[in-house]
Amino acid sequence: MLVGKGGDYVTAKASAEETAGSYTVYEVLSSPGFGPPLHRHAWQECFYVLEGEFDFSFVEGGELRTVRAIPGTCFTIPAGAPHGFRNALAEGSRMLVIDQPVGVERMFDVHGVEVEAPGAEPAQEPLDPSRLAEILPRYGIELVEPRRLRGAERAARRALGCVVRRPARRARPRRGRSDVERRAMARIDEIVDGIYRIATPIEIPGGAFTFNQFLIDDERPALIHTGMHGLYDGVRDAVGEVLDPARLAYVTLLHFEADECGGMDRFLEAAPDSTLACSALSVDLNLSGWDYRGRVEGHRDGEVIDLGRRKLRFLETPHVHHWDSMMLFEETTRSLFPSDLFIQPGDQPPVVSEDLGSEMCAFYREMGIFAHEMPVREVVDRVESLDPAWVHGMHGGSLRREAVPGYVRALRDEPFAFDGKLLGRSLDGDG
Ligand SMILES: [Fe+2]
Ligand SMILES: [Fe+2]
Secondary structure, eight states: OEETTTTEEEEEEEOTTTTTTSOEEEEEEEOTTOOOOSEEOSSEEEEEEEESOEEEEEEETTEEEEEEEOTTOEEEEOTTOOEEEEEOSSSOEEEEEEEESOOTHHHHHHHOBOOSSTTOOOSSOOOOGGGHHHHGGGGTOEEOOGGGGSGGGHHHHHTTOOEEEOOOEEOOOOTTOOHHHHHOOOEEEEEETTEEEEEEEEEETTEEEEEEEEEEOSSSOEEEOOOOGGGHHHHHHHHHTTSOGGGOOEEEOSSSSHHHHTTHHHHHHHOTTOEEEEEHHHHHHTGGGSOOOSEEEEEOTTOEEEOSSOEEEEEEOTTBSBTTOEEEEETTTTEEEOTTTTOOOBOOOSBOOSOOHHHHHHHHHHHTOOSOSHHHHHHHHHHHHHOOSEEOOSSSOBEEGGGHHHHHHHHHHSOOSOOSEETTEEOTTOO
16 A cells, blocks of 8 residues: 555555554555654564665664665664654665554554555555644654754663664775775674674785774764774774764774774864773873874773773783783673784685684784784683673674684694794895
């Protein structure tokens, strides 16, 4: 049936009658530009985009956000949470809408007009969309003024927590960029609820290699390592697919090196209220003698940054690559951010389940990034006792708990320390 002139074609896939009133499933084909204004209701709702693109509005942390939803995106809207959507394309866009318990069906029954197939002309005159504001409240759908979200209502909204899951999306290269920048395309994928991996594959001697940053979308969003200075545009654009980079509250670096913090000045410029959070040693050894002008916090082992839902605990791991090296452990998802430990060479997918432990050790020997095995193996014991559900390395893909033992075994049993080679170049015979 068609709901609203130039509006949504709605096909019941599971009606209230068929589910004894417990839920409904609709396939919706929205006409270009059509969609309901911001509203809320007492039932919960889930939207899954099948085809085309929608601009989807919802409330997060007391603020109204609009994101572009592509096929595979799923929005879970709790009961009472304001939301709205609009077909963003000049052609039809399709999605599945699941209401639980039954909600909007009564309104469709009364105001929808039958059509032969989605997109077909209706026999009767459909509802004029200008009457929606008058009609919707009769069916338990309250329209919400965006400005009413501010002020006193903010705190109440904060508790609602809409969930958005977005499929892998590869950022498109933009015209007018240099070859290097065009090659440096960042992709962003949500790995765990609200934790995104931003990955840029770069050719290095021996093949492709990914440089990853991690974005934690929270009340106080954090970016874990910035990437090199030259990657800034790609990384910032990837962050911008999830949230406004000006909202970043923390930029963290786990040791002082270009792929950890080369973009720190530029992220600071875009988010003037952000804080650079790193190890106490990174501050004492490096930042205090640099010309960095932003706010800096140096952390010691066990200190925690509270992002809202997520809690980032610092682990001091000296000489696991650098004097000032740290790792981060996100306590609520049990996610470890080990920086350069658990590397996998190659252009890896967002999640890796393969055991590339031996390849990792061979890569470390080739690059010469660890002076000695001993401090690394002590940290490996510590990582094992932490029992992380996820390991999000800076190079390669994220590892689920079940993939970690293969890498732990390799780090315990195989040599990986400096063996006379630096970035693949043998020092034998030098000097
Ligand atoms: Fe490093
Ligand atoms: Fe690195």
